[in-house]
Amino acid sequence: MTALPLRGDPGRADGGTALAAVPVVAFLVLFLHGPAPPLWRDESVSALAARMPLAELFELLGDLDAVHALSYLILRPFAVLGGPPELVLRLPSMLAFTVAAYGLAVLGRRLAGTVAGVAGGLIYALTPIALRYAWEARSYALVSAVAVLAFWLLAEAVERPSRWRYAGYAASVALLGWLHLYALLLVPAHLVVVRTRGMLVPAHLVVARTRAVLVALAGAGAALVPLVIVAAGQREAQVFWLKRPGWAEVAAFPLEVAGGLWPAVALFGLALVGAARAPSVTWWAVLPVALSFAISQVQPVYHPRYVLFCVPALALLAGIGLARVVRSWPGVAASVVAFCLLTLPVPVHERPDDLRGLADVLAAEQRRGDAVLFVPRRFRLFVAVYAEPYEKLTDLTPRPPAELAGAGRVWLVSPRIGARYAAGEHYQALRRGLTPGQTRTFGTIHLTLYTRGH
Numbered sequence: 001m002t003a004l005p006l007r008g009d010p011g012r013a014d015g016g017t018a019l020a021a022v023p024v025v026a027f028l029v030l031f032l033h034g035p036a037p038p039l040w041r042d043e044s045v046s047a048l049a050a051r052m053p054l055a056e057l058f059e060l061l062g063d064l065d066a067v068h069a070l071s072y073l074i075l076r077p078f079a080v081l082g083g084p085p086e087l088v089l090r091l092p093s094m095l096a097f098t099v100a101a102y103g104l105a106v107l108g109r110r111l112a113g114t115v116a117g118v119a120g121g122l123i124y125a126l127t128p129i130a131l132r133y134a135w136e137a138r139s140y141a142l143v144s145a146v147a148v149l150a151f152w153l154l155a156e157a158v159e160r161p162s163r164w165r166y167a168g169y170a171a172s173v174a175l176l177g178w179l180h181l182y183a184l185l186l187v188p189a190h191l192v193v194v195r196t197r198g199m200l201v202p203a204h205l206v207v208a209r210t211r212a213v214l215v216a217l218a219g220a221g222a223a224l225v226p227l228v229i230v231a232a233g234q235r236e237a238q239v240f241w242l243k244r245p246g247w248a249e250v251a252a253f254p255l256e257v258a259g260g261l262w263p264a265v266a267l268f269g270l271a272l273v274g275a276a277r278a279p280s281v282t283w284w285a286v287l288p289v290a291l292s293f294a295i296s297q298v299q300p301v302y303h304p305r306y307v308l309f310c311v312p313a314l315a316l317l318a319g320i321g322l323a324r325v326v327r328s329w330p331g332v333a334a335s336v337v338a339f340c341l342l343t344l345p346v347p348v349h350e351r352p353d354d355l356r357g358l359a360d361v362l363a364a365e366q367r368r369g370d371a372v373l374f375v376p377r378r379f380r381l382f383v384a385v386y387a388e389p390y391e392k393l394t395d396l397t398p399r400p401p402a403e404l405a406g407a408g409r410v411w412l413v414s415p416r417i418g419a420r421y422a423a424g425e426h427y428q429a430l431r432r433g434l435t436p437g438q439t440r441t442f443g444t445i446h447l448t449l450y451t452r453g454h
Helices: 022-032 041-051 054-063 066-079 091-112 114-126 128-134 140-159 163-179 181-194 203-239 247-258 261-275 279-296 304-325 329-343 355-365 401-406 425-433
Strands: 371-374 409-414 435-442 445-451
Touching (some): 054 066, 054 203, 066 091, 066 163, 091 128, 091 140, 114 128, 114 261, 128 247, 140 279, 163 181, 163 203, 181 203, 181 304, 247 279, 247 304, 261 279, 304 329, 371 425, 401 425, 409 425
Antiparallel strands (some): 409 445, 435 445
């Protein structure tokens, strides 16, 4: 078996560019296999924002979700396509994921050779958390793709500096922030990377390169000022549900990424081997996650999907580690297949909510004159993607609670009613005048039919 080089020559025509497309093909096979899962509540909001008139969208963004404004605008051209929403609304995420897989293969080839790049791209295409959000009509796969692009542009700028390369890097960072502000936790890693040997910056030029990167980042920051101002006023409504993470969340992070113990051992074990060969990628993989945990001890900002943009770096480190441990193409191929067998049983299509199932039940069981009540009010947005059954119901949510007294049958759409929602005026009026029937659950969403009398 032929030994494989650990460093590639980007200028040599050795078929590496064609091989970099292998992860893309692998992902497309996985993506197109099996039925598309139903959209869940966050995706329903994306669908509503992508389809509403621009004036209504800007009104919504003034109150909520300004941090997702760019992703909603990106979705709008796809929303007008025909076909099931489970596919057309997820096309941007699917395309972004394939771009990220291809970009990792190209970047890995540049840093550590063709085999490391192809292996890294394939591992990324098989990583459960990355696959999970490739099937989601939200911004997270887009953020990961831009993170790969930003790292590549940073490498280009500091190794072959020019005004246009630094401007491209600044634009990529601004785009990263507009897609998700928490992704800017990657910026400190970039500043550290400039001062590492992994970028091949001569020692006497490090200060000048760092200064140029800071200027580029200042330009990106200026472009983000409007979003930061609006988002700061929406923070409590946007991420009130985040909790301060503890050691249990630290321990759970590898399992969240890889989907189980043995896939996590394989992925993080290989990444540890690769870390010694690519310190610049290591900072990308580790520092944003560490900062997210640290900041969250004061102000919670951590969720696994909010640091999804670090997973490409983990996959690339694993690919570099695999190229170092298994120094032949057949061995690498066998190892990737083994990782695939570990991750295939991991469910990546599961969603917290089954909005399609909820809509099917309502369509089958509603009667003429039925009403619906959403508790809390924002659940009206969460079910909007499968709107047809709700259009035949009288929505009592925006009406005075007294109108519930005249209703005969009311469908309550809500989460589990606890102390947070039990004191609401509409819910109290519903309980006083009508009798609840059986509650059915569709993930985290509950459906209960209230009727007058017994």
